[in-house]
Amino acid sequence: MYESDLLLLIFLILLFAYLKSSFQSFIKYHQLFRKIKGPKTLPLGLIAYIFTANSEADRFQILQNLSKKYPNFYSLWFGSKYLFVTDDPNIAQKLLTYPQCVEKNFFMELFGFPNGLISLKSDRWKSERKLLNSSFSLPVLQSYIPIFDKSIRLGVKELQQKCDKGEFDIKHDVTFVVMNAVLNTTFGREISKDVIESIIKSTEKLLDIVWSRSMNPLLYYDSIYSLTSMKKQEDSHRRLIFKFIDEEWNELQNGSKSILESSFIHQLIKVSNDGRMYTKEEVNDHVGTMLVAAGDTTSTALNFLFLMLAMHENIQHRIVKEINEVFGELEDLIVDYEKLSELKYVEMVIKETLRLFSPATGIFREVKAEVDLGKIDSEIENLRLPQGTNLIINVFGLHRKKEIWGENAEAFNPENFLAEKMSERHNYCFLPFANGSRLCIGNRYAMIFMKLIVAHYVKNFHFSTSLKYEDVKVKAGITLGLIGDFSVAVTKRR
Structure with a gap:
């Protein structure tokens, strides 16, 4: 009886703290909330609205429909958090270039890896980014091409076993090739298959847990989240990833292994030896960010890409023609x-995939000091967002905006990225890697790898599927997901 009473007391205390926080936020943002268009609900209102959806796809569509109902920008409550959401490229440019908006917001805190570049606080981010820029310089990336090539060739051999055997879900095959390459370039040596599989499993489970937590504002409070089984599972997966990183870091510092000098972890050792002594936690977060973020985003993009090729025979044919040329x-x-730089049409296909199926469906920031957006529509003369406002750039909506991409914005058409067409569009209409000061450091890494795997796979295989483009339904997560399987069939092209 005593234990149940104690738990009830703890719950009531936490609930009071939550309601107090909601009330304080409501008072702070009430005038702004009234001024800006959007669903006029009280805190917690949107959560009830979203969770009336019948499926993950419907839930995601509800959020996208808000951008259509309130074009360009709107505001709303999500739990006790006040959000300003936009899919307008002019506003996006301001938010991504103003120094007051460099800080990542609470969504990225849930992602974890607080010392990694994705989540790092703005007061430390600039100096840390400068230290790590050399790790993604062009000479370093060129040195990775043989590693990418080897990983992809192993993937080709695996796919050959599935030729002429009907449709299968290509997701794991692609994810394995990507994670193999990411691990090898990160640690500068080959990693065993068992380790790769365990890292894939832990990163996927970890991201699922983080997403589930992000959909429940009550769990934003560590005091509540720490009592859940989700927290225990998250800690377990993080420990597995960190244990592997620790072992590699310790062996490399002891000089007991010979590795590629341009590898990411070797770059960290070099920076550390030059006076920036990395702590164990910083190394774990930098490398963990690389494994989780780079591995998941790149594999997500490629899974959608091969599904699109399977659905569009004419596009696949043009890629083969360019590869042979x-x-x-x-x-x-x-x-x-x-030669990879000459694959212009392949690059257009990759970009069109990233437009329609960008792994990052949104960019999340926080206003650190009041920011003046000026006149952003006919009704609001001078919009000022106060300190603490949570910002979301709806990348998914921006990439499908008819005002930018035309009446057929939902169609898969690589010619959207012809140079003459892009020159007529806003510089901030295409944001798969964000833009501005916090442009993703790994954007060239991802593009080189994706070009290479497309060249190898399409050279060797013909892709087909019984799925229809109009039946593709997506769901939100830490990265974009597909409802159902990435079902394709492969046959040998030669």
Whole structure:
């Protein structure tokens, strides 16, 4: 009886703290909330609204419909958090370039890895980014091409076993190739298959847990979240990832392993030896961010890309033609950076995939000091967002905006990225890697890898599927998800 009474008391105390926080937020943002269009609900109102949805796809669509109902920008309550949401490229440019908006908001705190570049606080981010820029310089990325190439060739061998055997879910095959390459370039050596599989499993479970937590504002409070089984599971998956990183870091510092000098972890050691002594937690967060963020976002984009190729025979044919023009019709591909740079149509296909199925459906920031957005529509002469406002740039909505991409904005059409068409569009209409001062440091890494895997896979295989484009339904997560499987069939092209 005593234990149940104690738990009830703890719950009431936490509930009081939550309601107090909601009330204080409501008072602070009430005038702004009344001024800006959006669903006029009290705190917690949107949560009830979202969770009336029948499925994950419907839930995601509800959020996207808000952007259509309130075009360009709107505000709303999510739990006790006040959000300003936009899919307007002009507003997005201001939010991504103003120094008051460099800080990531509470959503990214839930992601964890607080010392990694994605989540790092703005007061430390600039100096840390400068230290790590060399880790993603062009010479370093060029040195990764043989590692990418080897990982992809192993993936080709695996897919050959599935030729002429009907449709299958390609997701794990692609994810394994990506994680193999990410681990090898991060640690500068080959990693065993068992380790790769365990890292994939832990990163996927970890991201699922973080997303589930982000959908329940009560769990934003560590005091409540720490009492849940989700917290125990999250800690377990993080420990597995960190244990592997710790072992590698310790062996490399002891000089007991020979690794590629351009590898990411070797760059951290070099920076550390030059006077910036990284703590164990900082190393774990930097490397963990690389494994979780780079691995998941790149594999997500590629899974959608191969599904799109399977649905669009004409596009697949044009890629084959370009590959043969650039590399010749030899059976094997001899790859270097210059030849990859010549794959212009492949790049257009990748960008069109990132437009319609950007792994990051939104960009999350927080206003650190009052910001003046000026006149952003005919009704609001001078919009000022106070300190603490949570900002969301709806990338998914921006990338499908008919005012930018035309009446067929929902269709898959790589010619959207012809140079002459893009020159007529806003510089901030395409944000798969964000933009401005916190542009993703790994954008060139991802593009090089994606070009290379497309070249190898399409050179070797013909992709097909019984799925129809109009039946593709997506769901939100830490990265964009597909409702159902990435079902494709492969046959040998030669």
